[in-house]
Amino acid sequence: DIQMTQSPSTLSTSVGDRVTITCRASQSISNWLAWYQQKPGKAPKLLIYKASSLESGVPSRFSGSGSGTEFTLTISSLQPDDFATYYCQQYNSYVTFGGGTKVENK
Amino acid sequence: QVQLVESGGGVVQPGGSLRLSCAASGLIFTNYGMYWVRQAPGKGLEWVAFIWSDGSQKYYADSVKGRFTISRDNSKNTLFLQMDSLRAEDTAVYYCAKDAYGSSWGHSDSWGQGTLVTVSS
Numbered sequence: 001d002i003q004m005t006q007s008p009s010t011l012s013t014s015v016g017d018r019v020t021i022t023c024r025a026s027q028s029i030s031n032w033l034a035w036y037q038q039k040p041g042k043a044p045k046l047l048i049y050k051a052s053s054l055e056s057g058v059p060s061r062f063s064g065s066g067s068g069t070e071f072t073l074t075i076s077s078l079q080p081d082d083f084a085t086y087y088c089q090q091y092n093s094y095v096t097f098g099g100g101t102k103v104e105n106k
Numbered sequence: 107q108v109q110l111v112e113s114g115g116g117v118v119q120p121g122g123s124l125r126l127s128c129a130a131s132g133l134i135f136t137n138y139g140m141y142w143v144r145q146a147p148g149k150g151l152e153w154v155a156f157i158w159s160d161g162s163q164k165y166y167a168d169s170v171k172g173r174f175t176i177s178r179d180n181s182k183n184t185l186f187l188q189m190d191s192l193r194a195e196d197t198a199v200y201y202c203a204k205d206a207y208g209s210s211w212g213h214s215d216s217w218g219q220g221t222l223v224t225v226s227s
Contacts, residue, residue, distance in 0.1 A: 032211075034213035034214075036151075038151075042219075043201055043217035043218065043219055043220055044151065044201075044203075044214075044217055045217070046213060046214065049206065049212075049213040049215075050213075055215065087150065087151055089151075089213065089214075091211040091212050091213055092211070093211070094153070094156075094165065094211060095141070095153040095156065096153065097150060097151040097152065097153065099150050100150045100151075
C-alpha cells in the first residue's frame with residue numbers, strides 16, 4: 001500500500017502569507033496526486049489534480065508542483081477564506097489520503 | 107451542475123447493518139466511477155470503496171473488506187453501500203464522490219454532503 005505523509009500537520013499563519021504544504025509518497029506515484037480543501041462540516045473540495053493542474057473555478061493563488069514522491073501545495077497569498085484543512089491524495093494505485101494539514105490563523 | 111445526495115445514515119448497534127444511497131444528477135452517471143470515502147469524528151479522510159462506471163469492478167479498503175458491498179443502479183443514477191457487521195470504528199461521515207474517469211483510479215471532482223453513521227449500543 002502507498003502511504004502519504006503530509007507536513008506540517010498544523011500551520012499557524014496570517015492573511016497575506018505565502019503557505020507551502022508538503023506531501024510525500026512512500027513510493028513513486030508519477031504525477032497522480034490531488035489536493036483538496038475541507039472546511040468544518042463540509043465536504044472536501046478539489047483544488048489541484050495531476051499534481052499541478054488547477055481545477056476549474058479555483059483561484060490562481062493555489063498551485064501544485066512535484067512528481068515521483070514529493071509534492072507541494074502553495075498558496076501564494078493567503079486569504080481569509082483559505083483557513084481550512086488540506087489533504088493530498090494519491091491515485092496511482094488505489095487511493096490514499098494524507099493525514100491533513102490544518103491552516104489556522106496565527 | 108453535478109449533485110450527489112447521500113441518505114441512509116443513522117444510529118445502529120454493533121453487529122448491525124445499514125444501507126447508504128447516493129442519488130446523482132447533472133451528469134451522465136454511467137460514464138463515471140464512484141467512490142465512498144469516510145471521515146471519523148475529528149479525523150482525516152479514508153477511502154472505503156470504489157466501483158467502475160459499468161459496475162464490473164469493485165475495490166475495498168482492507169478495513170471494510172468482507173463486510174461492506176458497493177453497488178450501483180445506472181438506470182436510477184444511484185450508488186449504494188451495504189454495510190454489515192458494523193463496528194464502533196465504522197462511526198463516521200460517509201461521502202460519495204464522483205471519479206473524474208470511468209474505469210481507472212482518479213481524483214474526485216464532485217462530492218456529496220455526507221451522511222453520518224453512528225455505531226453504538
